[in-house]
Structures are given as structure tokens and as C-alpha cells.
Amino acid sequence: MSSVSVIIPCYNYGRFLGQCVGSVLGQAGVEVEVLVIDDASPDGSGEIAAELGRADPRVSVVRHARNMGHIATYNEGLRWARREYLLLLSADDFLTPGSLARATALMDGHRSVGFVYGRAVSDGSELPAPGAQEGGWSARVVGGPAWIAERCRQMDNVVPTPTAVVRTSIQHGVGGYRDDSPYAGDLEMWLRLAAHADVGEVHADQAVYRRHGANMSLEWHSGLQVTFEDSRRAYETVLTEHADAIPDAQRLIGVVHRQVARRALRMAINRHCRGQRDAGAADWLEAHAREVYPHARALPEWWAVQACKAVGPRAAGHVGPALDVLRARSGWGA
Numbered sequence: 001m002s003s004v005s006v007i008i009p010c011y012n013y014g015r016f017l018g019q020c021v022g023s024v025l026g027q028a029g030v031e032v033e034v035l036v037i038d039d040a041s042p043d044g045s046g047e048i049a050a051e052l053g054r055a056d057p058r059v060s061v062v063r064h065a066r067n068m069g070h071i072a073t074y075n076e077g078l079r080w081a082r083r084e085y086l087l088l089l090s091a092d093d094f095l096t097p098g099s100l101a102r103a104t105a106l107m108d109g110h111r112s113v114g115f116v117y118g119r120a121v122s123d124g125s126e127l128p129a130p131g132a133q134e135g136g137w138s139a140r141v142v143g144g145p146a147w148i149a150e151r152c153r154q155m156d157n158v159v160p161t162p163t164a165v166v167r168t169s170i171q172h173g174v175g176g177y178r179d180d181s182p183y184a185g186d187l188e189m190w191l192r193l194a195a196h197a198d199v200g201e202v203h204a205d206q207a208v209y210r211r212h213g214a215n216m217s218l219e220w221h222s223g224l225q226v227t228f229e230d231s232r233r234a235y236e237t238v239l240t241e242h243a244d245a246i247p248d249a250q251r252l253i254g255v256v257h258r259q260v261a262r263r264a265l266r267m268a269i270n271r272h273c274r275g276q277r278d279a280g281a282a283d284w285l286e287a288h289a290r291e292v293y294p295h296a297r298a299l300p301e302w303w304a305v306q307a308c309k310a311v312g313p314r315a316a317g318h319v320g321p322a323l324d325v326l327r328a329r330s331g332w333g334a
Contacts, residue, residue: 007077114197
């Protein structure tokens, strides 16, 4: 039977901790061990975690005397993991029934796969009934370099963190989260893992994101500039540091720069033309596109921005259809 080490970092999420831990302990078809790391929460999370540990020997608890921050806490948990697979699960999220069995089954059958991810739904969505996905899920395996190339072309982080089950030997081999990329740390990690192993995709609802307005990702990373620069740096770092494992890495850096410029210009269009009145942000986005991609003025989005700046909100009804035509002709996202 496959075994999974589940690390649950917790800061002020004591009210969610019981459901999170319970969703792990209730997983069928796998052996689990849980480490709850309370990062000096003032809300009593440490006491709740300790009670969970007393109730089930599979649960261990570490309580920090002072707040260490999320990167140090994550890496502490990753170093602790000793089972064949591991999962980093935020205390405000929880797993769906059978998720670990599905993920480990895929990796058991494909030893080249370094990590597996699936879909995550938001709380409040209609969740699958227990057992409903057992006979109805599918999967695919993608070569690591090919998966990285997909991400460069699409510029999206398709991996919901609470669904990402990682082969522990691969994780220990590539190391922990970087402390210089707080916004895009997850993205950088998935790209780094993919540089060393294949990637598995489980087509099933694997976890539930809890939306409550105080999610750590929302608290930490709301700045526009930080979002763009950290995301771009995540791609550049992996493509540069692991170029020997990624065919055509240098060309992919150029693809990333072009896609970053396009995304920045699309956001500038919204601010100039669709009622999001934020001239400072729009100017920064436009300048950032020029800085990152020297040929930004050749992009159809560039001319759409100029039209919006010249005409204003009245252009909104024309810019969208025009961009759709240009997208089809120029192959946006390719």
C-alpha cells in the first residue's frame, strides 16, 4: 500500500484544522502520516493541533515559539517527510475522498512521474459524493520538458497546490521553496520538479479550496508589480538554472517574455477602456510590456491599448471583437 506524508502548515486557521486533518486521516487505500506545523498562531491553533495529535497517533505536531513565515514552515515540513510521497496541504483546505489513492496509483504505475495534480473546487461548490469518482476518473502523463513548454506558452499556473502529490525522493533532490520568490514560489516549484521528472494530471476533483477572505495567498501577494515580476522570474530561473534538462530553454524565455507583455497589455486595456480607472497601473503595465519584450509595439494588444487611450470607454464595444479577430490571425497564446 502506498504511503503519503502530509504536511499541514497552520497560521490562525485553527477553526479549519479539524476538517483538514480529518480529510487526510479518512483517505482510503493509502497509509498516511500527518505533521501539523503551527507557526505561532495567536488563535489557539496550537492547542487544537495538540488535541488532534493526542486523538490519533498518525498526527504529529510542531509548535513554533515565534512566527517563522510560510517559506521556512513549508521547508521544515518537506525535510520531515519520509514516506514515498508527500503533500503540502494548507490548514484551510481539505481533500476529497479517494484523492490520495488516485494520485499514488498514477505514480505507482509510472515511475517517471515526479508529481501529480488534479482539480480543486471551491467550498460551496457541489462536491462529488463519496465514491462517485472511483470509476469515473482518468489521467494523463506529460513529459516534464513538454509540460514546461506548455506553461511557457499559456502562462498559467494550472497546479492547485492542495492537489499536488510529489514523489518524496524527487522533492528532496530538488530542494525546498526559494525564499526570494514569495508570490510565485508554488509556480517555480512545479516548473523545477518538471525539469527533473514527468508530470501526471488526474482528471478528478482532488481537493477543496476554502474561500474566506483571509487566505494567505490573498494576504501576502496583492501587488500588481510583485505579481508580474515574481511570476516572470519563476520561469526565467528554472529555464536558466535547468537549461541542460529543457530543450530550447533559451527560446522559451523569449516566449515567456512575449506572453508576459501580452498579459500586461490586456490588463492595461481593461484599465483604459473598460471602466477600471487606474491610470498609474495602466501606465506601469504598458511600460512593463515594453521593458520585458522589446517588440511589444508589434503586438495586436499594443494597438488595442493605443485605441483605448485615444477613444476611452467608448472603444470598449469595438476593441473586444477586433482583438478576437487579431487573436485568430496571430495565434495568441501559441
